[in-house]
Amino acid sequence: MTMIEALRSAMDVMLARDERVVIFGEDVGYFGGVFRCTQGLQKKYGEERVFDTPINESAIAGMAIGMAAQGMRPCAEIQFADYMYPAYDQITQEAARIRHRSNGDFTCPLTIRMPTGGGIYGGQTHSQSPEALFTHVAGLKVVQPSTPYDAKGLLIASIEDPDPVIFLEPKRLYNGPFDGDHTATSQGWAQHPAGDVPEEYYRIDLGKASVRREGAALTILAYGTMVFVAERAVRDTGVDAEIIDLRTLLPLDLETIRASVEKTGRCLVLHEATRTSGFGGELIAEVQEACFWHLEAPIVRVTGWDAPYPHAQEWDYFPGPKRAARGIARVMEA
Amino acid sequence: MTMIEALRSAMDVMLARDERVVIFGEDVGYFGGVFRCTQGLQKKYGEERVFDTPINESAIAGMAIGMAAQGMRPCAEIQFADYMYPAYDQITQEAARIRHRSNGDFTCPLTIRMPTGGGIYGGQTHSQSPEALFTHVAGLKVVQPSTPYDAKGLLIASIEDPDPVIFLEPKRLYNGPFDGDHTATSQGWAQHPAGDVPEEYYRIDLGKASVRREGAALTILAYGTMVFVAERAVRDTGVDAEIIDLRTLLPLDLETIRASVEKTGRCLVLHEATRTSGFGGELIAEVQEACFWHLEAPIVRVTGWDAPYPHAQEWDYFPGPKRAARGIARVMEA
Amino acid sequence: MSEKQQDGPRLTFPHPPARPGERADFSSLDIPEAGALDVPPPEIDSIASRPYANGMIRVLNDAGEAVGPWADYVGQVSDEALLDGMRDMMRTRAIDTRMLNAQRQGKTSFYLQCTGEEAIGVGFQRQLQAGDMNFPTYRQQSLLVAAGYPLEALMGQIYSNDFDPLQGRQLPIMHSARDYGYFSVSGNLGTQYVQAVGWAMANALTRNGQIAAGWIGDGATASNDYHSGLLTASTYRPPVILNIVNNQWAISTYTGEALGGARTYASRARGYGIPALRVDGNDYLAVLGVAKWAVARVRAGHGPVAIEWFTYRVAAHSTSDDPSAYRPKDEARSWPLGDPIERLKTHLIARGAWSEERHAQTEAQITDEVRTVQKEVESHGTLVDPQPMSSASILKGVYAEMPPHLIRQRQDMGV
Amino acid sequence: MSEKQQDGPRLTFPHPPARPGERADFSSLDIPEAGALDVPPPEIDSIASRPYANGMIRVLNDAGEAVGPWADYVGQVSDEALLDGMRDMMRTRAIDTRMLNAQRQGKTSFYLQCTGEEAIGVGFQRQLQAGDMNFPTYRQQSLLVAAGYPLEALMGQIYSNDFDPLQGRQLPIMHSARDYGYFSVSGNLGTQYVQAVGWAMANALTRNGQIAAGWIGDGATASNDYHSGLLTASTYRPPVILNIVNNQWAISTYTGEALGGARTYASRARGYGIPALRVDGNDYLAVLGVAKWAVARVRAGHGPVAIEWFTYRVAAHSTSDDPSAYRPKDEARSWPLGDPIERLKTHLIARGAWSEERHAQTEAQITDEVRTVQKEVESHGTLVDPQPMSSASILKGVYAEMPPHLIRQRQDMGV
């Protein structure tokens, strides 16, 4: 399956298993979403389970909150992560807090899916990676898969989670892995082992990172598209890196990270979001605190630049394998 | 002057100097703001310069953007930083980007003031410290003063700045310094040297930190209320710390920080905001990268807990001098 | 910028009818006669609701008589039922008075009264059924009182002590009481309006027969979520009542700021294609009648309805506010729709079911009852005399299950 | 959840009149006769604007004659002026066609046509003066064309090459052209509606005599900023025209989703206390007339006005869209208000000022002109054949002055 098909399969499975699950968002119903993630679901489950919404992201989140508090399991789509900002109030001030502020009187088991990241020439309003704006919010969980297999298992776990989950989908990976080399012909998921996705129900627990490559020389922390960029950079440089795909950013699997960095003594953080106050800062702060005495070099981050994602300079902006390799070199040289 | 008076004086001076300056926000006009920061200004300058708005923070920001793009210098108030979320889309996707995306065809010289932080029994919706949500946004500047003197000089510089500035006011310091000991009788600003504020125009450049105490044993990075908590903890522990009041969080005065940490070899970061993905993460990431070879201990952060600010447990939540002292001890012991 | 033209567009800035130092002035308010409007059919659409949105549904006339079609619609409410409402209004006011005092004594950090608005919540709540859910603002404590919420819990929340079902986490008055149809109140204005719509959508999708009611202040109708709420209610037509409490003020800001050039808040709602009514919110019988009608409409599946409750915020905005800085001192006394308790009293006396003496007696009784509970609740701690709450409780309930980083933080707390 | 009731509330879900496989069906649209509505006084208020908000201002009848009071109001527009408008509409369409093709050839990443909606921008722009500012969406390129924006810049932006005044930073079609009254387009829907109000407030405060115009699509009227825009315009009454382009679709979503139970978008605006008109947007003369009226009203200081332009999105939403998946293939052809270019052509021919031959000739000329510029612009680089742009330019212009951390990042770039 492609990642799109895997996500659709997750929703399909959950719609069938749990009548509390409802799916909605802009163009999500009849049409099946601009990325076609929900294609066919309205036809299969009817309009009461899968429906279109007006173009108002805060209303989408607000409706989802009301439904979740009343016992349903809404799984809403924001068409692009770049359009989540109008919903930011509802997500961070309401969804994230209802359980705590009501002392459990009300809860908010909802999932909000949103395509994230660049690499599709989407310009500044179709390319953003806002994960750090969610990881700062107590009460939320934040997930980002990098393969179809993980996408399905994590989305099912998210829908089943008793708390609000922000589910970030690296849109550049929807149709195939992407290592940052935009000049290469794109590969589909069919060729990739993680494209082998069971039709039936399975879940991948939130809060568990996955070691994508074992290695001894340094630890690379990445998620989403950057996992493949890391793999490529490691191939290109020949450095024996351990690559950790975080998968869940909040809560973070610090134990897996700590074990790795204690082993390697070096760490590189990759993300596509802008650098300053990005999630990389948090990762570095935790790693240096947990592993200080094992560190043999400063932790380096390779990220998007502190500017809006430009349309024409897409590949100068995207932190591709060359920049990742430079980052590896800096960590290794020190 | 109190910090409230200093802020008012800054606006007064700028209203008088520059006819492009306009001031508005909820309850800001006739009444003079719920914290009285704009008291008397409407009477003095008229309703066209100082006026009330409907309760819609995104409209406040949106109007300010339109006015700024058309050549005015709006200085708007969000009643509490906790209520900036509806404006987050306008601030981050519009104000921060207009100069860049239009290649300078349009610009956005506006200032948005908002009271921030806890310590006034305001509960979760009158106590938040959302600075990290702004420091992640390229195109914004983020300022937080800790004294009346700085507040006036920085607010004038913010209003004069050609780019959008988020001006965070530590409301616990409005009427006097506060070192975190809520059982002590509160001191006013009259007793404090930084309460001595000239009536006339002066500015403090954005982007410059201030060394509040020189010391050799460790560097404490703080801003807003936490500067006084740091001073108190240093008095309590007797450790010879260097205390840096960042004043501008974005752009950060990394040079001042670097010089200090290279000297002391140790660093503690304090903030009131929730820990995970807070601005402390960014500070630590930068410091460990810039000063790795000088560091003798892991950098520690003392912050608010990862939970909404609770009403009754205010002083368990607030990172006061005891917790700061524990942080100092941890950095010094290592 | 220097060559200003003298004519051409100028901005308008809405002004209240009077400011401190001036005489209160409500002469420009157009208050229709009681009994003037009829009762529309429950399935009325927004277009046909025009007279109700621009007019005002009123039942009690100046003499305290219940008149007109809505009086008939309310029907034979027993004296006892009306007296129950009366007692709940008096109870609400007594609680407000006592809690305000407690705040002045430093026993709590904050309080917020609903003086003058008691009829709205008390009358509305009476028409709901178990399972129906209000999404109140901080000024709807009368709903809770009328729902029979234990005073211990209500006051415990104000004192953040161990009677507080919320364990001190929320600012006083931000109650949460699912079993009493009271959704967890948010300090952020507006947000819950669209949540009420979502809740009602869940009701419709699960066919549970329940309804939801959103609440918003006149000032907060300016918020985005007000728009989201009306819009989604208009699109999906779930069983939701969208209440707007127009008490003329939003802290220091006159209602004209949010109303702009619109005629009434009800008429703005009508623009969304939702039928809307405007009601005398100080008229307990009008509240009873319109709430009954709205609940019946919505529960029957005729779609949402918006109600503007026309009233006046008699007290300060909250204990942090001083209204003498922005409105005439006598404005509350000049409010042409009077006081809801007084008006119901007059009606009951006219009906022969009540007397000044019994009223005074009941007042004393209720004050006593409230005071007794207050004493008991205060003995469990107030802000001047707090009983320690575990700081670890801060980290409980952030998630259903405590994740590793919160466990680390709890260890860091040393508790 | 299991014991679902069979009656009681159900949600409604808006549906388009027809889906793929069905016959296009606009029979339920109520299209008033051309010439039916009169011209209101410029100072009209929202209440009196009711017939204009619920009806539709139309000038050209089926025979192509300009009829009724609005035809008189438009007055004696010279043949040449109408032909200018015609040429701008044709130019807009030619550009759209060529750019769509360029995208199909991989020469740019994205394009978005305004086919069928050309009259709106072209007619509106003609009534503005220098200094007036539009806050357009991505579908108002016709405003730019009518403002005489150089085609080199317009196409350079599409190709993100060195003709692009925005240096490749923005997605194609997100132009910015201050000198042509075209505010920097945002990819986030709605946001600019309230900015237009703020800009107009600055106009009023500085008495510069200029006006602003906000633009929004029918789908995006659901956004919060639409509400913010109407609300603030209603409160402060600055010189702003609030345009709503109702082209029946929002990507795959039928306009009923955003309209909900409201009658028209204009009527929803009226609920805010802003006078509103609905206009046949495919009728160039109606556009000219209403834009003239609105500009005069607003500039004279009579306050804001909202205009719903009723039209149809003939093309796909964008090059990323395939409308055959959600609407009948022949729907555009069935649109009862026809094509704006065809209708103006018929009128001009009826007037004796035009002929099929001259039209065909002009079309060929314009295509030629556009093609020539296109060739020249393409020679400076396209997406298949890009000419390198400095990556350092990414970091320029984030701030007026480059702060230290961006200088460090530029060094890191190695440029």
Ligand SMILES: Cc1ncc(C[n+]2csc(CCOP(=O)(O)OP(=O)(O)O)c2C)c(N)n1
């Ligand atoms: C989003 C948001 N903005 C601002 C505030 C601050 N605030 C609290 S109450 C209030 C006035 C509300 O007035 P209204 O809606 O009329 O309700 P009332 O207090 O009159 O019952 C304001 C501005 C807030 N709580 N939330």
Ligand SMILES: Cc1ncc(C[n+]2csc(CCOP(=O)(O)OP(=O)(O)O)c2C)c(N)n1
């Ligand atoms: C805030 C936001 N949400 C979603 C989108 C994605 N989006 C782009 S165009 C569009 C449809 C807009 O429809 P409409 O307003 O009717 O304008 P039209 O395309 O018909 O001109 C959507 C949903 C967006 N750009 N911004």
Ligand SMILES: [Mg+2]
């Ligand atoms: Mg009010």
Ligand SMILES: [Mg+2]
């Ligand atoms: Mg549309």
